[in-house]
Amino acid sequence: MLSGTKIFITNGTWADIALVFARTGGEGHRGITAFLVPTDSPGFTARPIHGKLGLRGQATAELVIDGVRVPDSARLHSVGKGFGVAMAALAKGRMSVAAGCVGLARACVEAAVEYSTQREQFGKPIAGHQLVQELLADIALDVDAARLLVWRVADLIDRGREFAVESSKAKLFASEAAVRSADRALQVFGGYGFIDEFPVGKYLRDAKVMTLYEGTSQIQKLLIGRALTGVSAF
Ligand SMILES: Cc1cc2nc3c(=O)[nH]c(=O)nc-3n(C[C@H](O)[C@H](O)[C@H](O)COP(=O)(O)OP(=O)(O)OC[C@H]3O[C@@H](n4cnc5c(N)ncnc54)[C@H](O)[C@@H]3O)c2cc1C
Known part of the structure; x- marks a missing residue:
C-alpha cells in the first residue's frame, strides 16, 4: 500500500508508468523501496501544474497516490534498495x-x-x-x-x-x-x-x-x- 503525495513530476500527465519511491520500513535511506506503478492504477491521480515561469511546452504534474495497491512484481530492485x-x-x-x-x-x-x-x-x-x-x-x-x-x-x-x-x-x-x-x-x-x-x-x-x-x-x-x-x- 503506497500513500502520500509527490509534486512537480515531469511528464506526469503523459506517463503510463511512474517510478515511485516508498518507505517500506526502517529509518533513513535504508527503508526506501522503488516501484514501477501503472498510472491508471485505482487511487493514482495526475493533475497538471499550470503557471510555470518556463518549460511551458513540457507537462509538469502533481501526482496524488492514495491507497494504491501494487503487487510485489512491481518492485524495482530489492526491498530497501530504492535509495x-x-x-x-x-x-x-x-x-x-x-x-x-x-x-x-x-x-x-x-x-x-x-x-x-x-x-x-x-x-x-x-x-x-x-x-x-x-x-x-x-x-x-x-x-x-x-x-x-x-x-x-x-x-x-x-x-x-x-x-x-x-x-x-x-x-x-x-x-x-x-x-x-x-x-x-x-x-x-x-x-x-x-x-x-x-x-x-x-x-x-x-x-x-x-x-x-x-x-x-x-x-x-x-x-x-x-x-x-x-x-x-x-
Ligand atoms: C518544472 C519542474 C519539474 C520537476 N520535475 C521533477 C520530476 O520529474 N521528479 C522529481 O522527483 N522532482 C521534480 N521536480 C522537483 C524538483 O526536483 C524540486 O523542486 C527540487 O529538488 C527542489 O525541491 P523543493 O522544491 O522541495 O525545494 P526545497 O527542498 O524546499 O528547497 C528550497 C531552497 O532551500 C535550499 N535547500 C534545501 N535543503 C538544503 C540544504 N540541506 N542545504 C542548503 N540549502 C538547502 C534549496 O537549494 C532551495 O534553494 C520538478 C520541479 C520543477 C519546478
Missing part, C-alpha cells in the same frame, strides 16, 4: 540536464551573435561595440566550459568509472551557466529581448529550472563538498 536506485538515476540524470544546458547556452550565443551583427546603433553593428563583444565572449566561454564538463562525465561513464561527483559539477556549472548565458543574450537584444518576437526571453525562463530540478545548485555544492572533505553538511 540506491534513485541516486543512480540522478547521477546520470544530472549529466542529461547539464547537456541540455549546453544546448540552451549554445542557442543563446548563436542568437546573440546573429542579432548583434545585424542590429546597428551609433553608426555600426552593435557587435562592433566592445561591451557587447564582452557579453558574447562570456557566453561562448560558458558554453565551452559547460560542454567540456559534460564530455568528461560521458567519458567516465563510457569507461565504466565513478562519475557521480563529476556529474554534480557538470550540472551545477552548466545550469548556472545557462542562466547567465540567457541573461547576457537578452542584454544583447536590448528591449527586443524582453518581448516574444525573439527567443532569448524564453531561454531565460527555461534555464532557471535547470538550477532547481535533479538537485538544486545548493544540493550539488553539498555533494561536491562532502566528496572533498568526507564531511556531510546535509
Whole structure:
C-alpha cells in the first residue's frame, strides 16, 4: 500500500508508468523501496501544474497516490534498495540536464551573435561595440566550459568509472551557466529581448529550472563538498 503525495513530476500527465519511491520500513535511506506503478492504477491521480515561469511546452504534474495497491512484481530492485536506485538515476540524470544546458547556452550565443551583427546603433553593428563583444565572449566561454564538463562525465561513464561527483559539477556549472548565458543574450537584444518576437526571453525562463530540478545548485555544492572533505553538511 503506497500513500502520500509527490509534486512537480515531469511528464506526469503523459506517463503510463511512474517510478515511485516508498518507505517500506526502517529509518533513513535504508527503508526506501522503488516501484514501477501503472498510472491508471485505482487511487493514482495526475493533475497538471499550470503557471510555470518556463518549460511551458513540457507537462509538469502533481501526482496524488492514495491507497494504491501494487503487487510485489512491481518492485524495482530489492526491498530497501530504492535509495540506491534513485541516486543512480540522478547521477546520470544530472549529466542529461547539464547537456541540455549546453544546448540552451549554445542557442543563446548563436542568437546573440546573429542579432548583434545585424542590429546597428551609433553608426555600426552593435557587435562592433566592445561591451557587447564582452557579453558574447562570456557566453561562448560558458558554453565551452559547460560542454567540456559534460564530455568528461560521458567519458567516465563510457569507461565504466565513478562519475557521480563529476556529474554534480557538470550540472551545477552548466545550469548556472545557462542562466547567465540567457541573461547576457537578452542584454544583447536590448528591449527586443524582453518581448516574444525573439527567443532569448524564453531561454531565460527555461534555464532557471535547470538550477532547481535533479538537485538544486545548493544540493550539488553539498555533494561536491562532502566528496572533498568526507564531511556531510546535509
Ligand atoms: C518544472 C519542474 C519539474 C520537476 N520535475 C521533477 C520530476 O520529474 N521528479 C522529481 O522527483 N522532482 C521534480 N521536480 C522537483 C524538483 O526536483 C524540486 O523542486 C527540487 O529538488 C527542489 O525541491 P523543493 O522544491 O522541495 O525545494 P526545497 O527542498 O524546499 O528547497 C528550497 C531552497 O532551500 C535550499 N535547500 C534545501 N535543503 C538544503 C540544504 N540541506 N542545504 C542548503 N540549502 C538547502 C534549496 O537549494 C532551495 O534553494 C520538478 C520541479 C520543477 C519546478
